[in-house]
Amino acid sequence: MPPTKKPNIDLIFDKAKCIICAGCVGICPDMALDFYGLEWTLDSAKCSACTLCVRACPVGALKLEKQ
Numbered sequence: 001m002p003p004t005k006k007p008n009i010d011l012i013f014d015k016a017k018c019i020i021c022a023g024c025v026g027i028c029p030d031m032a033l034d035f036y037g038l039e040w041t042l043d044s045a046k047c048s049a050c051t052l053c054v055r056a057c058p059v060g061a062l063k064l065e066k067q
């Protein structure tokens, strides 16, 4: 996955944990997240690694990691 707008930080998605609540999609200020059908998608070029989606996810399916 290409890097986020912040250098050396990636948003990691754990599909096995995701309950498709769409909370992360609604909270993202950069509109970097979406669902196509039931497929969670990230546009890394838009993500500013703000952490809002990571904190909003009720099941811990998202995390930011240094490369």
Ligand code: SF4
Pocket (backbone or CB within 6 Å): 011, 027, 028, 029, 030, 031, 032, 033, 046, 047, 048, 049, 050, 051, 052, 053, 054
């Ligand atoms: S870290 Fe922030 S900018 Fe990146 S996808 Fe999550 S809410 Fe959007």
Ligand code: SF4
Pocket (backbone or CB within 6 Å): 017, 018, 019, 020, 021, 022, 023, 024, 025, 056, 057, 058, 059, 060, 061, 062
């Ligand atoms: S907030 Fe978490 S559980 Fe909800 S859609 Fe996003 S990744 Fe999946």
